[in-house]
Amino acid sequence: xLEKIEPLKEEALAAISAVADSDALEQVRIKYLGSKGAxxxxxxxxxxxxxxxxxxxxxxxxxxxxxxxxxxxxxKGSLGSAKPQASSLKPQLDITExxxxxxxxxxxxxxxxxxxxxxxxARMGFDHHEGxxxxxxxxxxxxxxxxxxxxxxxxxxxxxxxxxxxxxxxLLRSQTSTVQIRVMEKTPQPxxxxxxxxxxxxxxxxxxxxxxxxxxxxxxxxxxxxSMVDLKTTLYQFAxxxxxxxxxxxxxxxxxxxxxxxxxxxxxxDLGKGPEWMEIGGCGMVDPAVFEQVxxxxxxxxxxxxxxxxxxxxxxxxxxxxxxxxxxNDVRFLxxx
Numbered sequence: 001x002l003e004k005i006e007p008l009k010e011e012a013l014a015a016i017s018a019v020a021d022s023d024a025l026e027q028v029r030i031k032y033l034g035s036k037g038a039x040x041x042x043x044x045x046x047x048x049x050x051x052x053x054x055x056x057x058x059x060x061x062x063x064x065x066x067x068x069x070x071x072x073x074x075x076k077g078s079l080g081s082a083k084p085q086a087s088s089l090k091p092q093l094d095i096t097e098x099x100x101x102x103x104x105x106x107x108x109x110x111x112x113x114x115x116x117x118x119x120x121x122a123r124m125g126f127d128h129h130e131g132x133x134x135x136x137x138x139x140x141x142x143x144x145x146x147x148x149x150x151x152x153x154x155x156x157x158x159x160x161x162x163x164x165x166x167x168x169x170x171l172l173r174s175q176t177s178t179v180q181i182r183v184m185e186k187t188p189q190p191x192x193x194x195x196x197x198x199x200x201x202x203x204x205x206x207x208x209x210x211x212x213x214x215x216x217x218x219x220x221x222x223x224x225x226x227s228m229v230d231l232k233t234t235l236y237q238f239a240x241x242x243x244x245x246x247x248x249x250x251x252x253x254x255x256x257x258x259x260x261x262x263x264x265x266x267x268x269x270d271l272g273k274g275p276e277w278m279e280i281g282g283c284g285m286v287d288p289a290v291f292e293q294v295x296x297x298x299x300x301x302x303x304x305x306x307x308x309x310x311x312x313x314x315x316x317x318x319x320x321x322x323x324x325x326x327x328x329n330d331v332r333f334l335x336x337x
Contacts, residue, residue, distance in 0.1 A: 005042060009064040012039050016071045022079050029072055039068050109337040110215055110326060113314045114197050117217050120241045124234060126195045126219060131179035133199055134161065137169050139178040143293040144258040152257075159201045159212075172201035177258060180220040180305060184294040190301055191223040197310070208322045215310035222286065222296070222303035228261070231283060231304035235265055243269045243317060250277065259284025259305055269316065278316055281308035 012032040019025045032039045042061040107115070118128050146152055152174070155164045159172040179196035197217045204210035221230065232251060239247040251263035262284035266277045283306035288298030311323050318337060320326070325333050 004045070005060050005064050008038060008042065009068060012068045013071050016068070016075050019075065019079075022076075025072070025075055025079060032068060033065075033072060039065050106334070106337075108326075108334065109314050109318065109320075110310060112337065113310050113317075114215070114217070116242070117195070117197065117310070117313075120238055121195045121219065123241075124237060126193050126221075129179050129183055129194050129196045130198050131173075131176070131182050131196060133173055133201075134170055135173040135178050137171075139181050140171060140173055140175070143181040143290065144175075144177055145287050145289040145293070146257045150257065157202060159203060174202050175200055175307065176216040176218045177305070177307065180218060181290075181294060183220070184222070184296065188295070190296070190303075191221075192303070193221045193223075195219045208324070211311070211323050211327065214323070216307055217310055217313075218305065218307040220286070220303060220305045222301055224301065226285075226302040226304055228285060228304070231285070231306070234304075235283065235306065239267050242313065243267060251283070252279075254282060254284075256282055256284060258287050258290050260287045261285060265306065265308070267316075280312055280316060281306060283307070 012028075015028045015032065016025070019028055029037075031037055034040065042064070045061075122128070140146075141150070141153055151157070153164070158164070158174055161170045161172065163169060164171075176196045176198050179198070180194070183192060183194055183196075195217055198215065199213055200216050201213050204212055219234070221234070228251075232249070235251075236249050239249045246269075248268040250266045250268070252266060254262045254264045256262040259282075262282065264279050265281045265283050266279050268275055268277050283304065286303040286305050291298040291301060291303075311326060314320060314326070315323065
């Protein structure tokens with residue numbers, strides 16, 4: 001009986017290999033692997049096998065049946081269902097059905113605002129620059145006249161990537177003013193007229209007006225005899241271009257380490273509830289200490305700088321009440337802009 005197992009296995013494997021469709025495969029299954037199939041029926045031969053060969057016969061018969069079963073499953077997978085449903089014989093694609101209209105995407109409201117800012121300031125002669133988001137201590141603090149003891153350096157107010165008390169700490173930048181320093185370092189001789197845009201990071205709580213990552217636009221103009229008049233004129237033209245011809249601005253005295261004198265920029269606008277003043281950023285004349293850090297003679301050069309929150313601009317312009325909506329990626333919200 002042992003010599004009959006191998007020929008029957010080879011016969012079944014050849015039959016499985018030769019089939020070309022699911023119907024034929026099902027007939028082969030019935031013939032060899034069905035309840036009365038030839039391969040399954042081998043175990044019925046065991047009654048005629050000598051006692052000393054029964055164990056070997058059983059092992060070989062089981063192995064042969066497993067091999068044939070695996071070949072059947074493999075063939076079934078390549079052909080599909082062994083018992084095709086009537087629906088599978090029908091066309092799977094209705095070419096007469098109207099196609100779904102493509103949905104065009106759009107730039108995010110933050111990207112739109114950045115593009116608008118670049119265009120507005122380009123019309124006033126400002127070039128656009130970007131810089132790294134991972135910064136060193138010099139560009140993020142020292143060159144901006146922020147001393148070691150200043151509270152802005154506190155580890156609780158920054159995302160440090162190395163020991164904040166080490167010799168050369170690195171961190172995720174907390175302001176895009178770092179780009180101004182880098183541009184001045186690469187420009188031995190002014191004039192300079194640039195804006196910089198990009199992400200900045202501060203460990204703020206996530207609420208309606210604060211987020212741990214947000215975007216800034218910063219401006220810098222360095223030349224001879226630059227004054228607060230030039231700064232206010234630039235910001236006035238910006239406000240009118242961004243918020244409409246009726247927009248008004250006001251500069252309220254303030255303090256920043258890298259500008260002196262310094263001011264907060266307020267814009268008066270009407271968002272549907274009547275005109276109101278809103279603070280949108282800071283500005284001022286570049287502090288002489290900053291010029292000294294980049295090798296400029298503060299007796300020869302003067303300049304102004306300003307920094308504005310891009311989310312704040314977008315929220316004010318489009319009456320968005322919660323900054324978190326800008327980052328939740330709800331398409332119902334994003335399609336409004």
